[in-house]
Amino acid sequence: MDFSLTEEQTMLKDSVNRFLGKNFSFEQRRKMLADRQPMSTQLWQGLAELGVLGVPFSPEDGGYGGGGVETMLVMEALGCNLTLEPYLATVVLAGGCVARGAADWQKKILLPKIIDGSMILAFAHSEPNARFDLGHVGTRATRDGNNFVLEGEKTLVLHGSVADKFIVSARTAGDPGDARGVTLFIVEADEENLGGQEYPLFEGTRALDLQLAGVKVGPESVVGTLDQAMPLIDTVLDRAMAALCAEAVGIMDALHATTVDYLKTRQQFGQPIGRFQALQHRAVDMLVQLEQARSMALLAASKVDSSDVSERRRVVAAAKEMTGRAGRYVGQQAIQLHGGMGMTDELNVSHYFKRLTAIDVLFGNAASQRTRFATMKESGATAQMKPPRKSWVKI
Amino acid sequence: MDFSLTEEQTMLKDSVNRFLGKNFSFEQRRKMLADRQPMSTQLWQGLAELGVLGVPFSPEDGGYGGGGVETMLVMEALGCNLTLEPYLATVVLAGGCVARGAADWQKKILLPKIIDGSMILAFAHSEPNARFDLGHVGTRATRDGNNFVLEGEKTLVLHGSVADKFIVSARTAGDPGDARGVTLFIVEADEENLGGQEYPLFEGTRALDLQLAGVKVGPESVVGTLDQAMPLIDTVLDRAMAALCAEAVGIMDALHATTVDYLKTRQQFGQPIGRFQALQHRAVDMLVQLEQARSMALLAASKVDSSDVSERRRVVAAAKEMTGRAGRYVGQQAIQLHGGMGMTDELNVSHYFKRLTAIDVLFGNAASQRTRFATMKESGATAQMKPPRKSWVKI
Amino acid sequence: MDLNYTKEETAFRGEVREFIRGHLPGDLSRKVLEHKRLGKEDYVRWQKILFEKGWLAAGWPVEYGGTGWSAIQRFIFEDESAAAGAPRLTPFGLHMVGPVIIAFGTDHQKKQYLPRILSSEDWWCQGYSEPGSGSDLASLKTRAERKGDKYIVNGQKTWNTHGQWADMCFCLVRTSSEGKKQDGISFLLIDMHSPGITVRPIITLEGEHEVNEIWFENVEVPVQNLVGDENRGWTCAKFLLSHERTGIAGVGASKRELHYLKHIATQEQEGGKPLMEDPLFRDRVAKVEIDLMALEITCLRVASADRDGKAPGPEASILKIKGTEIQQELTELMMDAVGPYALPHLPMAWGDHWIGAHVGPDYAAPLAARYFNYRKTTIYGGSNEIQRNIIAQMVLGL
């Protein structure tokens, strides 16, 4: 058991932080939000040049060969710098699907472009009315000769409007809730019969609702095994959740530090308000929550590459729960302790708070993770996988 | 809408408090506990002479004619004085069954003796494994000619060991969970085939587990209508819960006052610990909880006589929930703020805390009341009453 | 003691309900019920209707246009108004400066301002907080120097609600720096159209413009706009803060929101069933519902003490603490209820004339914004920490 970073890890962490500190600022963020800019091409290129976009990919694929811990270090830095870049969408989610599921020839086409920053991918998986059920896929891919025709709706596709391609989950067999029968497809953004509506999330990330009204794709667009995408999707979502936990820890760290600073400088009644014991204890409780969340983010980062799927799922659910719960407390208290100032758009405090809130909601909030965790244990880790139902086993 | 007490109510409240202040002390309580004394005959007689035992009974029955509010005033006083008397068992529970369910000839025999303090009654209703399901009655009363033979077990019969008679619920039809088919019987304490084991609860009240191993009773022992006792039992239990809420408020009031006093007098770091803001705010949060609980105890006392059964049940469940939740917080914080002193048996603080804990558990703790409240509303107030099942409708 | 409403009170409730049903415009109540953005004209519209009926200034003495209602009646009126989705009455004129003018103002001030509050001709705003003076209000620095028959006001106020719509501002200003900081404060009425006033919007975290900073640069204010004595403005300030305590808990509005929450949770599906049947969500709803039942009684106890001639004391701070906690919990539950559809930020959808597409169900659009916006409730009006200090000192004697 070893909590210390290797030299390489420390270098990675430092270089990302240094790069972002030099090339991105809160004022730039506010300008991007005002201009409805989903990402900064310049910053993205810089991250590519630094090698950050290749972090989780293997050296054979042209990547850095990092694991959960390296992704954690990057996400923490992206979080505390409040960036808006599509790292989660392109590198962790869509990139994860490609790296872990695609054929070698597909990887050779896609991964180098992801890594060098020249191609943005988005992951189109969530559907309307699925709520927090990540296994719900209703979009259909119907065979048409060798091709497939995709019909359905995807929602909350993160960074979808800047994507060159989508990785789309669709049902090639079975019914919406079934664990089997889901396949992943690569869909070009300029495909015919592909419609979309773009909008911002409340913290600024831009997302897309995608209408697939008979999108025709060839057999070469299939990623991985037909009908068998769910375990791959699960793996990728677990990595995304672990990444979000790390981002949340980066944010909470910054938010706590900012709050403690404010307590030291803000004067009322002739003294810094940090002299008031009730506020001191609040700051301590924030720290306790933060450290507990940090522990779980570390654990998730460490177990996300584990071959023990049941352990991975259990730890990730627990980490996402703890982070969501801690994030809510830390965010709310940061606002409260900043008073009116915490309510303004001008201070980063509110931006951190909103991003923490979004992170909690993404892929299932604390309450839903707790239920997932609790029921997962009852009957082993595979309880989540619903058994195939007779009605659809046609092949 | 009027929150002020009438002159009579103020007099009642003052006279009970004055009487208990003069005739009962914390030291007497501790002595009674050490001696395993379930009650004080002397104090009970005094309460009888003061007319307190007749408070909820109608003037025709020889009582004071009080309602929920008068019972509340008595219970508050009994609570903050930490008495051990069987007021709940004899007057509210068993007495309530008699007053609201028994035939006139039965009332004439029993109520005067309850009121003059010469007879102790206990209510034998709860059963093993019923948990918080107050509708669960498995004890059977089988017909034997004109008589009934009772077979079964009752648990946690409050003050059972000093009872002259029991009011026992038993099933004359149907299955344990059924709403219909329950009948109340008067059973003499010296009845043959009636066994029991006495023990204290953790706060000192003594209770009895009762074995009915073929207890034969005559038809004159039936209280109320055969098979139809559940609505009566519900009414009486609601009154008992409202009474417990009032007792809890009396206790929280005393406990909060004691705690605030301690904060003012206990010196550490050269000042009263009540100067520390974190402890001040804790004392305020205790007050908020206390006042919220007081509001609900008032509401319950006011609605417990209501002819609108669904409103009564809803309010009582909410009041018991609020009191249980507040009691847990106020009790825990009182201990914490007293530090080690709060942990000792020598101070009344721990006695109050334990009694609050017991009140929460009795007839269903806060969590179970919340579920009761929430499900009650879904389908109206009668949702609790399970519909009769085909199998038992034989008559 | 009787916690049932009297026949008269029940009749009064019927009368209020009847009137509101007949006179509250449907488009207005829909905006309120569905959490749409309200403009100045929305507030004024409803206030004019109430003014015509003579029901606008419930808490004022009858001689100044008040209703003469008891505290319980006022509670009932607020309860019915909130339930029906009436816009809340803007408090700055009616509940804040109005009572101060009545208690401390000159005859001229009463004649000048009270009728214009009632007619909604003047929109008032508040000049209390400053960048350096939040919880420690008495440390305020905005100066007013007397020059002849005028005060010259210089300084900066902040967290000024709806100042962008205001005609008048009641302001705490420093007229002396001698003695205790509370002793040099005066209470001034300032015409917002005066030269030298700049109103700068503060955009809050949910993206809306609700509050402002105000700068005063050599603003001339006639001395007859001083309320009470010079350097005794703290008395007015305290009076204002302690006045109208029963409304502070927002019980009526919270009851309406609870109802709306249940509506949402009945629409939303979780595992193939309405979310409202999910034991965990239902439990959270039950808890806040019970808290709210209790708070309603606690409010009525305070209101009732009011009627009995006892002024509500510092224990009314309990209402602020618990009331705002409940309000926040309700916004949090609503946000949680819609799951991922809390995420899209569609401020155009909260507006008047939006007929475009929503992302997710209609009711979802404003919910996260409300959750964010409502963080203010435990900060404003004396933060909940300050309320706890008040109770600790004034009620518990700690």
Added chain:
Amino acid sequence: MDLNYTKEETAFRGEVREFIRGHLPGDLSRKVLEHKRLGKEDYVRWQKILFEKGWLAAGWPVEYGGTGWSAIQRFIFEDESAAAGAPRLTPFGLHMVGPVIIAFGTDHQKKQYLPRILSSEDWWCQGYSEPGSGSDLASLKTRAERKGDKYIVNGQKTWNTHGQWADMCFCLVRTSSEGKKQDGISFLLIDMHSPGITVRPIITLEGEHEVNEIWFENVEVPVQNLVGDENRGWTCAKFLLSHERTGIAGVGASKRELHYLKHIATQEQEGGKPLMEDPLFRDRVAKVEIDLMALEITCLRVASADRDGKAPGPEASILKIKGTEIQQELTELMMDAVGPYALPHLPMAWGDHWIGAHVGPDYAAPLAARYFNYRKTTIYGGSNEIQRNIIAQMVLGL
């Protein structure tokens, strides 16, 4: 970074588990697992077994009989011991006075006392708190006056755990009233069999005798029983309080109790199903389980920093706060799990030889008492409020 145990650590765990399985008497572990009352002989019995194995003083330097284990190994040992239901090691000799004597004691003291701690020949107790000195420990008043080669001790200590069994007491006493209150304190080792010592039981709320008051009346203590310098005892006191931080969270024991809680909740029925399947109860269990998972990692982070040569700093107070909150929540959940059967008070059923009837299921009898008793955890060892003060000041610089 690798949060998996190394092969060596896993092998060590296996060795520990193997030894415990072979040597922990079944009747002893049953007592622990089922929350029965433990007597002095129970503790001593297990300590003697560990002593024989050389595993008793895990944190001591090897030269004094310690194991030389790393902090992670010590964590593993505690984890396995707790899981198996081994009695906790009495901390007063092993984890408190032992390390102080090693760090500050004379050769004579080391030779005199350390072996007798290891052999369990001396049972130690602690003389820190006084009736007037709880959180403000340094204000203590018990005096020790030097007369020739003896100190004469007079005063009163309280909250003394298991003093009724003790042979020795380490005591903070005042040897000077000059200067800062911390400056006149000395650290004395007192023979509990000395004339002039009275031990009076304090019965705590659950009815048990665990703590005592101790009176010292002209108790003679040889000067060679002074540890460190006269008037410099505060250094020893602080050293003692900051020592052995990893164990403070009680993660191993809480994991065992969580397991037992699930066992109970599987037996108990709610609405015809195991309570463990009730979504509301299950949710509370899941929350505490996740908190405990996180705390285990937090502890290991501290332990690991320890290994890297960095001493655990004041941030270890987080372990105390969170660890005790979890312990209390677990006792509360267990009490709640048994519903009405939490009520009966049957202290005889927690004893050794009880074969009489229970009221309710066997496991229910001690649960309420444990809930009551565990209120102490947020009070003792520096109350959680004091821990928050420490973090605020030492970590956050507030």
